[in-house]
Amino acid sequence: MEWLISLAIGVLTASGVYLTLRAYTFPVVMGLTLLAYAVNIFLFSMGRLTVGLPAVIDKTAEVAQYSDPLPQALVLTAIVIAFGMTAFLIVLALKARGELGNDHVDGLDVESESHSNKGVK
Amino acid sequence: MGGIRLQRAISFLAVIGLVLLSAALISATSTDQYQVYLLGNWTAPFGIVLVLDRLSALMVTVTSVLAVGALWYAMTTNTDKKGEHFHILFQLQLFGLNGAFLTGDVFNLFVFFEVLLLASYGLLLHGNGRLRTKAGLHYVVINLIGSTLFLFAVGVLYGVLGTLNIADMAAKIAVAPQEDLGVIAAAGLLLLVVFGVKAAMFPLYLWMPSAYANTSAPVAALFAIMTKVGIYSIIRIHGTIFGSEAGELAYYYAPWVLGLGLITLLLAALGVMAARGLREQVAYLVLASVATLLIGVGLMSPAALNATLYYLIHSTLIAGAMFLLADVVLRGRGTYEDRFESGSCMPNAILIGSVFMIAAIAMTGMPPLSGFFGKILILSAALDDAWFAMITSVVLVSGLITILSMARTGSLIFYKVLPEESVPASECGKPLNRMAFIAVIGLLLASPVLVVFAQPITAFTEATANQVFNSAVYIDAILTTPAVTEESK
Numbered sequence: 001m002e003w004l005i006s007l008a009i010g011v012l013t014a015s016g017v018y019l020t021l022r023a024y025t026f027p028v029v030m031g032l033t034l035l036a037y038a039v040n041i042f043l044f045s046m047g048r049l050t051v052g053l054p055a056v057i058d059k060t061a062e063v064a065q066y067s068d069p070l071p072q073a074l075v076l077t078a079i080v081i082a083f084g085m086t087a088f089l090i091v092l093a094l095k096a097r098g099e100l101g102n103d104h105v106d107g108l109d110v111e112s113e114s115h116s117n118k119g120v121k
Numbered sequence: 122m123g124g125i126r127l128q129r130a131i132s133f134l135a136v137i138g139l140v141l142l143s144a145a146l147i148s149a150t151s152t153d154q155y156q157v158y159l160l161g162n163w164t165a166p167f168g169i170v171l172v173l174d175r176l177s178a179l180m181v182t183v184t185s186v187l188a189v190g191a192l193w194y195a196m197t198t199n200t201d202k203k204g205e206h207f208h209i210l211f212q213l214q215l216f217g218l219n220g221a222f223l224t225g226d227v228f229n230l231f232v233f234f235e236v237l238l239l240a241s242y243g244l245l246l247h248g249n250g251r252l253r254t255k256a257g258l259h260y261v262v263i264n265l266i267g268s269t270l271f272l273f274a275v276g277v278l279y280g281v282l283g284t285l286n287i288a289d290m291a292a293k294i295a296v297a298p299q300e301d302l303g304v305i306a307a308a309g310l311l312l313l314v315v316f317g318v319k320a321a322m323f324p325l326y327l328w329m330p331s332a333y334a335n336t337s338a339p340v341a342a343l344f345a346i347m348t349k350v351g352i353y354s355i356i357r358i359h360g361t362i363f364g365s366e367a368g369e370l371a372y373y374y375a376p377w378v379l380g381l382g383l384i385t386l387l388l389a390a391l392g393v394m395a396a397r398g399l400r401e402q403v404a405y406l407v408l409a410s411v412a413t414l415l416i417g418v419g420l421m422s423p424a425a426l427n428a429t430l431y432y433l434i435h436s437t438l439i440a441g442a443m444f445l446l447a448d449v450v451l452r453g454r455g456t457y458e459d460r461f462e463s464g465s466c467m468p469n470a471i472l473i474g475s476v477f478m479i480a481a482i483a484m485t486g487m488p489p490l491s492g493f494f495g496k497i498l499i500l501s502a503a504l505d506d507a508w509f510a511m512i513t514s515v516v517l518v519s520g521l522i523t524i525l526s527m528a529r530t531g532s533l534i535f536y537k538v539l540p541e542e543s544v545p546a547s548e549c550g551k552p553l554n555r556m557a558f559i560a561v562i563g564l565l566l567a568s569p570v571l572v573v574f575a576q577p578i579t580a581f582t583e584a585t586a587n588q589v590f591n592s593a594v595y596i597d598a599i600l601t602t603p604a605v606t607e608e609s610k
Contacts, residue, residue, distance in 0.1 A: 039272040046280035081235050107255045
């Protein structure tokens with residue numbers, strides 16, 4: 001299980017970093033979303049990966065091991081925040097598209113540079 | 122816009138109340154006691170704690186004073202009517218800032234960061250505009266990446282130390298096994314990157330000048346405290362966790378802060394010189410002040426921290442005043458806006474120009490105002506440092522560059538002002554809004570006050586610095602605070 005989780009975190013992070021470095025707002029939003037997924041799994045695994053262990057519910061039960069509840073609470077908070085931020089960023093990206101006339105992160109007029117897009121306007 | 126008067130009244134009363142409350146907080150900390158509040162009555166390290174010490178009280182006070190100036194300016198210039206929900210966002214911003222200054226838990230700090238960031242996104246975009254949207258997009262994206270890195274760092278620290286309470290983390294690091302130290306050090310530096318994004322530290326400052334230059338003036342003035350949140354977090358988190366108790370990792374981050382602070386200062390000075398408009402120039406001046414603070418933090422001695430805190434009060438309030446003043450100039454110059462071109466017509470140019478000169482003297486650190494004393498304190502604290510020659514030359518050379526640039530700005534904008542009769546009224550700016558100008562003067566008054574009352578203020582910052590460096594007492598105070606029982610109520 002460990003190698004699968006770490007591979008998933010690694011691939012998500014790498015894809016997220018790559019997409020975040022793109023020059024258009026949509027890949028950037030996607031990249032940030034993937035990064036948020038990666039960090040959520042990462043946080044979750046920081047409570048150590050356990051299978052079939054009870055949560056801390058019963059005071060009297062004598063359990064040697066239990067699954068750590070704190071990372072789960074952290075992940076819930078992180079998910080909500082990342083979700084809200086992504087929604088905000090999408091609205092902002094749409095606003096930028098409307099006001100700047102294109103979806104480049106710097107609002108540049110790149111149409112003259114790429115020949116394939118000529119005439120689309 | 123129904124009810125804007127009510128919103129204004131509530132908002133303004135709230136910030137006035139905040140000033141009074143933070144004054145009470147300052148006096149409550151004068152006994153060197155830590156005020157610890159256990160949320161939900163869970164004792165540390167199991168629950169979240171709010172901690173009030175001298176440093177927190179100082180930051181909250183500076184924020185509230187700055188907020189009064191910014192809000193007064195927003196109301197008198199009707200900036201708050203340019204879009205919806207200005208006052209709600211403003212108060213949320215203050216809530217996030219105060220929470221970040223008062224929390225004693227790293228994950229709670231993350232949450233308060235998000236609160237203040239989300240409010241700041243709204244405020245930054247308040248009032249629309251093409252450039253504002255573009256700068257806002259950069260600001261939001263870089264801060265989202267910063268938040269992700271924050272979570273990675275917090276995750277690593279929790280995975281290794283098993284706690285998120287700052288005091289408990291410091292106690293755990295002191296006894297951490299040798300093989301964990303590398304991971305902890307890496308997570309600590311990752312946190313430094315996050316706070317570096319907030320504080321606009323080289324090479325993470327590129328979002329900052331355009332964001333600050335393109336937003337509305339009261340928001341930019343309030344944002345003068347936002348960079349200081351990063352500085353505060355470095356002092357609080359790194360200073361406590363990697364403090365003198367941390368064994369091998371004690372102050373291992375300080376050379377990074379010092380070195381990057383020096384580079385930031387040089388680049389900021391060049392930015393001040395190269396700026397094309399007054400607002401951009403002020404943004405780079407804020408960057409220069411942040412860099413000076415980073416140098417002070419990087420020196421890592423009580424004397425240097427004392428100087429840093431003194432300079433922090435000065436630079437926050439004066440930077441706020443400068444942003445408001447830049448907007449006053451912009452409004453007065455009509456079509457010339459704040460571009461560095463001479464020959465505009467500007468009502469009340471003599472009054473605005475005189476105030477600009479005083480503000481520039483304070484901001485660039487020339488005697489007799491507080492910027493000079495702040496820099497002197499930092500330089501004299503650097504005397505014992507191995508990098509003394511480097512620090513002195515960078516601070517002095519960049520100081521000279523900023524003084525020259527500000528002199529050039531002042532002469533370009535104010536020396537060749539055409540009389541109002543000689544140009545058509547449409548090209549001429551609006552007359553001075555005297556009510557709004559009160560906010561500029563009020564914030565600028567902080568500088569002479571800091572000089573006149575330098576003795577009590579430095580006594581307070583000195584006690585603050587000593588308290589910060591005495592992290593053993595901090596750890597002890599928080600971890601031994603008992604839960605409230607029925608009897609003790």
